[in-house]
Amino acid sequence: MTTELSAPPTSKPLRSIKQPRLPKQAPLIAVAVAVAAGALLGLSLGWGLAPIVVLAGLLYVIGLTVWSRIVETPRAATDRLITSLVWVSLIIALIPLVSLLTTVITKGAPAITGTFLSTSMRGVISGPGGINHAIIGTLLITLGATVMAVPIGLLTAVYLVEYGQGSRLAGAIRFLIDVMTGIPSIVAGLFAYALFSLILGPGTFFGFGGSVALTILMIPIVVRSSEEMLKLVPSDLREASYALGVPKWRTILKVVVPTAMAGIITGITLAIARVIGETAPLVIAAGVTDSINTNLFSGQMTSLPVFVYNSYSNPGSEVDVAVQMAWGAALVLIVIVMGLNILARVLGKILSPKTGH
């Protein structure tokens, strides 16, 4: 890709003031023609839907470019080519999302029943069991992670914004938190496992280990979002508080943090949504069990994602039943994650400070 302004594209001397242009609906016409041609050709050759769509897309991109090349200038043709490619890439990117959601819903919905949600897999020998133990495990492990990650993350954000302005330590923390965002989730799981094997002896799997792993993944998200929110608090508010003789720490606790609270809560909710779907660290650190375990600190604990993974990869004797349950649990998981995402948006709207003072 050329970087500097190269010589202006040479164009032939203008024959008329007005360059000929394609009609305004040219792209729509091209789409219609391409789809029709693609469908005609594809159906006559007996192709399926996917090749026809690909063919129609190709016809559209090439057809519009050639048309424009003939009627308009080469430069306009390039422009139309790129425009088409941008839209095509957008469609390609969104197809999997639609496909993924419809697949999970159609395959998962039949599995969801009252017993599926309210019982565990304990003692289930044949037929579908339930995912109650996995839901409880997910909630407890994530709760554990939230309880650890939120105070540390929030206090660090306060330090970065209020105390650490320009200090070298703050710079280092900020940079390493950025790097920490990229820690692979499985490495966080290995860390929790290695930590507790050294402290409690090898082969320790328990829910709290999973919480520690998730904490590592959650902290950077909490810090970054809270930091952004604290930065948005106008310094007028701080100065007004100082002018009244309020000490800095009380100003932070009573003025700055409450003002930014809406954004902070939104950020925390999004962070929870991010880690609640994590599988790899929990496979490593929290283990798997078939029964309900409500004690974070002893015994293995299944979470929802681990249940999905496990029932798909180790289906046992009744493969169909296990796979069906995996899809059902995946649907429940997606609903929880999407619910949290929507909740975050709603909370952000409701809690945002009333403007207009």
Place this chain on the structure above:
Amino acid sequence: MSTTTTKSGSPKRRLGDLVFANLTRGAGLIILVALAGVAVFLTLEGAPAFSAGPNDLGGKSNLLAYVAPLVFGTLLAAVIALLIAVPLALGVALSISHYAPKRIASVIGYLVDLLAAVPSVVYGLWGIGFLGPKMVPIYEWLAEHLSWIPFFAGPASNTGRTIFTASIVLALMVLPIVTAITREIFAQTPRLNEEAALALGATRWEMIRMAVLPYGRSGIVSAAMLGLGRALGETMAVALVLSASGVVTFNLISSTNPSTIAANIALTFAESNGLARNALIASGLVLFVITFVVNFSARAIVARYEPGSKK
């Protein structure tokens, strides 16, 4: 620069202030300690694997021979994923920042964020249960017609659980990250540069090529590297999709595939014990170092260009 801590001028240090300031600083230090702890504990638990023999290393003579094929698989899958994801992400980012009308752009942005919110295990399920079978005819066609290219040497897998399928799933998971960063950067292009280009008679693409892309180049590079970091470390999608046999091959469509570090850990951790588990932790340390270096350099690139690119 470093002594302006009390910019707002609180008159004197009170006890409460001292306690609270140190509390927040302590929280920051905990994070540094935790990051160091990740490296330290992985090293402590991974070190015994240096003395491990073929019994614990799946038949490999030493740790290096054990990790090397996994590193190869990890890099191969991640690089293919990036080759798919980056052009797509640039297209999506441009459509949001420069092509779509405002209202549609925000909907697209929301949908891309949705793509980021889907848990990785669900991607894995989709990859193995939906995408894999759909890819089989394509692989068969490739093996039949393009087998002279080493990548498509075949024989084609009949389950679709190949490294290429895994890379497509990885690409989908990387796409939202790369899109989010590049679209921020594209949106920050100085308006005057764009309008100047248009005023000189540039078409929209020429304006993007001359004003937007040069401005965002470092951002694109670092976004791609952050995506690479994510793709390198992604576990569940690969573990579910790939039918791995730990070989070193560039053949992308057969049923014998290289494994990746992360997938190998997830697949074998529960069943292994003793030194085999230490070896897995050592391979995890290798993964940590690779992703750390990739992310570190990505952030360093961003930081280097930050003063110039702030607008």
